[in-house]
Amino acid sequence: MTTDVAVLGAGMHPWGKWGRSFVEYGTAAARAALADAGLHWRDVGSVVGADTVRGGYPGHVAGATFARALGWQGARVTSVYAACASGAQAVTTARAQILAGLADVVLVVGADAAPKGFLRPAGGDRPDDPDWLRFRLLGATNPAYFGLYARRRMAVHGDTPEDFALVKVKNAALGALNPYARYRKRVTAEEVAASAVVADPLRLLDICATSDGGAALVLSSLDFAHRHGATRPVRIRAVSTVTPRFPNTVLDLPDIATDSAVAVAPPAQTFRASIAGAAYEEAGIGPEDLSLAEVYDLSTALELQWYEDLGLCGEGEGAKLLREGATAPGGRTPVNTSGGLASFGEAVPAQAIAQVCELTWQLRGAAGDRQVAGARVGITANQGLFGHGSAVVAVR
Amino acid sequence: MPYTRKPAVAGWFTGEGDDFRLLGTRCTACGSVFFPREDVHCRNPHCAGGTLEEVPLSPRGRIWSYTDSRYRPPSPFVSDPELPWEPYALIAVELEAERIVVLGQAAPGVTVAELTVGMEVRVVPGVLQEDGDTRTVWTVWHWRPTGVAA
Numbered sequence: 001m002t003t004d005v006a007v008l009g010a011g012m013h014p015w016g017k018w019g020r021s022f023v024e025y026g027t028a029a030a031r032a033a034l035a036d037a038g039l040h041w042r043d044v045g046s047v048v049g050a051d052t053v054r055g056g057y058p059g060h061v062a063g064a065t066f067a068r069a070l071g072w073q074g075a076r077v078t079s080v081y082a083a084c085a086s087g088a089q090a091v092t093t094a095r096a097q098i099l100a101g102l103a104d105v106v107l108v109v110g111a112d113a114a115p116k117g118f119l120r121p122a123g124g125d126r127p128d129d130p131d132w133l134r135f136r137l138l139g140a141t142n143p144a145y146f147g148l149y150a151r152r153r154m155a156v157h158g159d160t161p162e163d164f165a166l167v168k169v170k171n172a173a174l175g176a177l178n179p180y181a182r183y184r185k186r187v188t189a190e191e192v193a194a195s196a197v198v199a200d201p202l203r204l205l206d207i208c209a210t211s212d213g214g215a216a217l218v219l220s221s222l223d224f225a226h227r228h229g230a231t232r233p234v235r236i237r238a239v240s241t242v243t244p245r246f247p248n249t250v251l252d253l254p255d256i257a258t259d260s261a262v263a264v265a266p267p268a269q270t271f272r273a274s275i276a277g278a279a280y281e282e283a284g285i286g287p288e289d290l291s292l293a294e295v296y297d298l299s300t301a302l303e304l305q306w307y308e309d310l311g312l313c314g315e316g317e318g319a320k321l322l323r324e325g326a327t328a329p330g331g332r333t334p335v336n337t338s339g340g341l342a343s344f345g346e347a348v349p350a351q352a353i354a355q356v357c358e359l360t361w362q363l364r365g366a367a368g369d370r371q372v373a374g375a376r377v378g379i380t381a382n383q384g385l386f387g388h389g390s391a392v393v394a395v396r
Numbered sequence: 397m398p399y400t401r402k403p404a405v406a407g408w409f410t411g412e413g414d415d416f417r418l419l420g421t422r423c424t425a426c427g428s429v430f431f432p433r434e435d436v437h438c439r440n441p442h443c444a445g446g447t448l449e450e451v452p453l454s455p456r457g458r459i460w461s462y463t464d465s466r467y468r469p470p471s472p473f474v475s476d477p478e479l480p481w482e483p484y485a486l487i488a489v490e491l492e493a494e495r496i497v498v499l500g501q502a503a504p505g506v507t508v509a510e511l512t513v514g515m516e517v518r519v520v521p522g523v524l525q526e527d528g529d530t531r532t533v534w535t536v537w538h539w540r541p542t543g544v545a546a
Contacts, residue, residue, distance in 0.1 A: 117470060118467075118469065118470050120470040120471065120472075121472070123471070123472075125472075127405060127406075130432075132472055133405065133432075134499075135469060135470065135471070135472050135473050136404070136472040136473060136474075137404055137405060137524065137536055138473075138486060138499060138500065138501055139465055139469035139473035139475075139484075139486075139501075140465075140469075140486060140499060141465065141467075141469050141470070144463050144464075144465055144486050147463030147464070147486075148460075148461040148462065148463050148486070148488055148499075149461070150463075151461045151462055151463055151513065152460065152461040152513065155461070155512070155513035155514070156513070196466070197466050198466055198467060199463045199464060199465060199466065200462075200463050200464045200466070200508045201463075202463075246439060246440055246441055246442075247428075247440075247495075249495075249497070251460070251461075251488055251497050251499060255499075256431075256432060256498065256499050257431045257432065257496055257497060257498040257499065258496055258497040259428075259439070259496070260428050260429040260430065260431075260494050260495050260496040261495040261496075262427055262428060262429055262493070262494055262495045262496075263423070263426040263427040263428040263440055263443070264426075264428070264440055264442060
């Protein structure tokens, strides 16, 4: 029995700072995905919303909010939250419902209207919340953690700020080709080097912005897809939503300390590597099978880390892989052909869904000037605050 | 009215001067150490769970990595918006005996330019915020280089 589900439609609202409601972005993306699928909203049996917390938590919950905006039609509803991994949670929920026979067609939607400046926890006095504590006690913003990872790579692997800048140069060139990206201008290494330091050693152009945006997918059973006339749809073959294994010895947002490895040896794979590992295992593929990858480049240095965690190269070889051009268009495994977070900025609940939209367009051969020739297998990878793994394998 | 010193978070550190220590807990069954302190149940999934006893952490460790905050962090971090922002360094420190990495602010005046990965640091008492309204000095831990190189 196959455990694949079909991607019948993909749709996005352009990323930017539009200053409007997340509902509008999500609904526009949903309508685009439905049109792409050749289906009407009334054909959808279930809607899964990736929640935006800033959009009005706890009253303004995503799944039903989108269903209401599209017009109440009685669909089953689910709302999920897993920070940056919310979109993968929405996809895995939709897939489980389809494979369990609970719905033939499921609409997955995520959208956000991001605040200006640093992402930060909701207000109030919450000394039992690690996310609140890291801001209160240390002023440790997300970029501070990105800076720690980048400095560690420089010390252990010999990466340089120039290596990091080349990630931005690559992704900005791809984003310039993507009509949904927020930043559509090429960037030079000199421009990265001239931008202000935010969290040493990282500069403004090494770190992703926060954006407004929306993304949606229409997923279905393969039987439905065939009945609907989609003879060779893109298929989702695996979704990894793993948690870390104790002891997690890489300092992770929003934690102030790692687990202690004094009683139990650390696992063979780091958390990030295990996210991809679980996806590969479920899909029955390995990194050598990939045509492309969409990874969570919260910072330029983090993209290099993902190369290693996806097994595109050995530990410490990420910068070398980049400089060889293996992850650029025309290379062995192009990474972030969408332009990545570097070109989009993060719209938290939409982002993991947007990654799957890019895979869908690439695997259909419909990615325009960004097209990876002959793309057959793609992976997305991402990590949500508090230990939420996220990876999706799509094939055609 | 004089200022009163209060810890910004309860039960995470103790002592003054050279006796200042971070406080964690240790499982009496498996020996796993937890910081921030875990007081309810051991989080090692291979452990049936023992009593969690309070333990002081090693005062010295080696720098795992470091960075700084060139822009003013948002609330709930507290800073005086009337004053120009003064960046401070953040240091993640590996404690050998506990096999744990603990993040903290560097002591005032310590900049990233003088830090390297592997350098020795020690934990020292620090001030997070002086609140004139309540006449309270909120205390926290800082990391300070000992002068022992990587």
